[in-house]
Amino acid sequence: MASIAPASPARSIAPELDASLGWLNAAPLTLAGLRGHPVVLLFWNAGSAHCHNALQTVGALASRFRDSAGFVAVHVPKFDSERDGAAALDTMRLEGVALPLANDGDWAAWQHYTLSAWPTAVLVDPQGVIRERFVGDRAIEGLSAALEAEIDANFLHSPGVVDVPRLEAPAPRGALNSPGGLIVNATRLYVADTGNHRILECTHDGRVLRRIGTGTRDFVDGLADVSGFNAPRGMALLQDRLYVADTGNHAIRRINTRTGEVDTLVGSGRSGEPVAGVFRMPKDAALDRPWALAVADSTLLVTLAGAHQLWAIELGAGLLRHVSGSGRFGSDEGGAEDATFAQPSALAVVGDRAYVLDAASSSLRELRLGDGSVRTLFGRGLFEFGLKDGGIRQALMQSPTGLAALPNGQGLWIADTGNGALRRWVSRNQALTTVTLPSALHRPSALAAWQSQLWIADAGNHVVWRYDSDSGEMHRLPVGE
DSSP: OOOEEEOOTTOOBOOOOOTTOEESSSOOOOTGGGTTSOEEEEEEOTTOHHHHHHHHHHHHHHHHTTTTOEEEEEEOOSSGGGTTSHHHHHHHHHTTOOOOEEEOTTOHHHHHTTOOSSSEEEEEOTTSBEEEEEESHHHHTTHHHHHHHHHHHTTTTOOSSOOOOOOOOOOOOSSOSSOOEEEEOSSOEEEEEGGGTEEEEEOTTOOEEEEESOSSSOOBOBSTTTOBOSSEEEEEEETTEEEEEEGGGTEEEEEETTTOOEEEEEOOSSBOOOOOEEOSSGGGSOBSOEEEEEEETTEEEEEETTTTEEEEEETTTTEEEEEEOOSSBSOOOBSTTTOOBSOEEEEEEETTEEEEEETTTTEEEEEETTTOOEEEEEOOOTTOOOOBOBSTTTOBOSSOOEEEEOGGGOEEEEEEGGGTEEEEEETTTTEEEEOOOSSOOSSEEEEEEETTEEEEEETTTTEEEEEETTTOOEEEEOTTO
16 A cells, blocks of 8 residues: 655645534534534545555544544545445444544535545644545554644643533344355354354254353464454364454464364454464464465465555465565466456355455455466456456446355356345356345445255344255344344
């Protein structure tokens, strides 16, 4: 991402927050009402892994300086499905961040502030003048020093405690909260209960056999009832080990399915750039938003949504290896070092190929495991999306995030998250079709298949469904109830 970018030399007055903003968790705020205090405006997008990192950074600053500065999160949609702001509110809750949240559904504030990328944090001084802009999650990590300097300089002139809503991060909701990962074998279904920060071991019909994790956001190894996760998502099974992409902790966790004990394979709890090589301790290796996992022989493949790359962990060797992706944000085809990804968020291995869904480019990519080269099966780049069936030149999706293989290598099931749809891609004719379902989906986020049965994590409805592809029947499972 870009480094810190200063404001224009003229240091312009910050435009007032537009009246068209939709406030999602607080009464409308104005910059005029916050005059006399420094203000941080975070412009972000619900689907962006970089923005999730930025939310964490700004949320921590808001807790630290809650009496001395104002903080406002302004959500700017990319996809049509994000324009009502519901996904933004759910994402902020998943990240455990409590900031006044406005939805810029018509891009008015985005245009008034002449922004070009998210996340962007704008620091406004007590007189209402833009002091600095911080573009990108790594740059926003440098916001703390600049904000503290503004607070110190304003100490003798502050009108008192800043008048903003005292929001608290919401407690976990209900039996399931935004489930974001599924995996199944002959006897068990595992559900990543993402918003409740735990893993559920279930029967195929959704009866919970074991809860792994306390349900509180944490980063703790140990037995099932004391371990802690932070927004876990993708999973992979290999023999009696369940591997979990602990996305919020930037780590890969490992569960002994016989005992329920949890340990950390890789990750320190903080985002960072991965470095190839042997790691002796889990914290020696950094990851950035691991999202999806898959096993190929004795290798664990990992999509890093924040780094826009695929990496591999050689199990038993303690070796982290780059598989594909330059790290640049894009949709370029090519060799392992030249290809680009745009937030890879789902992964499935079929034979000597890995299939990857790029959420930000609404595309399906094919990766050769032998050399890491990538080609795009369908998808038209970073800013073209929709709901359209057809072949390579016609098919469109909207921010897809879930994959599962069809039987016998025939193709793939796809959770088309932004369209609230289940799609089926058949490899023989390279065609994408939309499956008609008896019940509506709302932000489906993960899939798992076993024979003719398909399990669907319906994050927006906070439920898991089981769909029989032979009969067309679909049942809501009582997971966690």
